[in-house]
Amino acid sequence: MRVEDFEYLAKLLKDRSGLIVGKDKVYLLETRLMPVARRHGLKGLDELIPKLRSGSGGEKLMVDVTEAMTTNESLFFRDTRPFDLFRDHVLPGMMQARGGQRKIRIWSAACSSGQEPYSLAILLKENQAKVSGWRFDIVATDLSKEIVDKGKAGLYTQFEVQRGLPIQLLVKYFRQTGDKWQIDAGLRSMVQFGEFNLLTHPRSLGQFDIVFCRNVLIYFDQPTKKKVLEGIADIMPKDGVLYLGGAETVLGVTDRFKPIPGLRGIYQRSDGEPAVKMA
């Protein structure tokens, strides 16, 4: 790939999704964009890039290119520990704080193909006795329409269902259809999927008590990280909590959040008292 083509693509992705593509990712650009080129009847990147530049590929081509580059592999119960903390601390703490209304809203802000919100739905189902009589809204959003549709369908390959999902839970909550595995309708109905670009302010989504925004900030530059985090702070009650990925932090990015002592990867609004504390 020519340097000016790489720079053009990198700028396009940065503008449209906030994604930073380093020079070391040329290979990734090529492997991800070749299928897009073929779908559009083009021979390769040499034909794709001029079409993007001239705008003759239309918005559809732009969207497909952005989606192909922003799709990340995900797994069920990714990193395990955040979900253990959810079950043992975050959920009980938030339930205590919301005893009056018995309603908790959760946002999976970079849900990819649905593994994260479905992991939460499974956890709630597995703790049905404790949460009976409660209403949980799980809103799951991602930039990519293709990936959001996949999440909605809840259909996964054999490879995907083996990543992080204990076999007992596969047997309990999935059904085999052909060579795919589909999560059961009850769990699918617990999650509302939608497209959402994190570069825009999330106020249209409403307020959330618990926000998962894991493993997406790492792709953004500093000002974008700040903007995203502050948008989340705006739509969170003072006692809300935020999950970030293992390699992410708020330190040095924004002072609207601070870490909750003892709960690694979980943050509170700096101007509030979190509903969730390490017991």
Added chain:
Amino acid sequence: MKTCLVVDDSRVIRTVARKIIEELGFEVIEAEDGKVALEKSEERLPDGVLLDWNMPNMDGLEYLRALRQLPGGDKVSVVFCTTENDMRHIQEALAAGADEYIMKPFDAEIVKTKFEMLGLTA
């Protein structure tokens, strides 16, 4: 060092699995069928077993049932690793006492997360 018995009639699979599991910090012992695996388990119980289903002499399911009868055999973590990838086989394996189940093809990541789930690598 914890030990893991890799039971598969394919030498290629055993070699691939050995490499993955050694990297997780295990001493790996190999067996080419359930019968050999049972003999080795009687000599010394492993901490974990990665177990193929279809093998000559004694298949994985028969081995698992026999293993569970050995003194202390109920403590061994057994992970099936097989091309049998339908719900009926999975349920049969779980009923026979399997702790986890991997559907081939597999990769290092899958083996690692399954072992972690069972607390084998902790």
